[in-house]
Amino acid sequence: MATKTKKPTGKTGKMEDSEFHEFFVDELKDIYWAEKHLATALPKMKKAATSTELAAAFEKHAEETKQHIATLEQVFELLGEKATAKKCDAMAGLLEEANGIIEDTDKCTMIRDAGLILAAQKVEHYEIATYGTLRVFAENMGHTEVMDLLAQTLENEKATDVALTSIAEGFVNEQAASE
Secondary structure, eight states: OOOOOOOEETTTTEETTSHHHHHHHHHHHHHHHHHHHHHHHHHHHHHHOSSHHHHHHHHHHHHHHHHHHHHHHHHHHHTTOOOOOOOOHHHHHHHHHHHHHHHHSOTTOHHHHHHHHHHHHHHHHHHHHHHHHHHHHHHHTTOHHHHHHHHHHHHHHHHHHHHHHHHIIIIIHHHHHTO
């Protein structure tokens, strides 16, 4: 049976094969799965959107999500890990909910757009919580470069959330309420 060599990393002296590090990597695999599945769901959400502004926001975030996937692959590489995905039950549920909203609302309505924004913001809030926590984990283990990459993605997720709020408050919610 081979034994792992313990190597200190960063300011805390945590070991790369520590339970905390393994948990961190496991959660990276989880968000990697989430991002990959979101990348396939966003074009469907774009197609279902009524307003051109919301469709454009989904298209923009689909491109950003591809970058998030590439960033996570870079994170795995920096950690000396293989970029593998582990099913994210939370994202699977959120995307299933988004599909339900599409099925349960009428085409070409602001009610559908309001529902799509709700679904998308649930996804964004999940991603914000995940990236925020993973960034702090990386910081605590002294993975400075990984921390910086995760912080960039976190800021992008926050910006997407703000953009969705702007669309909702700008016209979608008011029009949906009058349909």
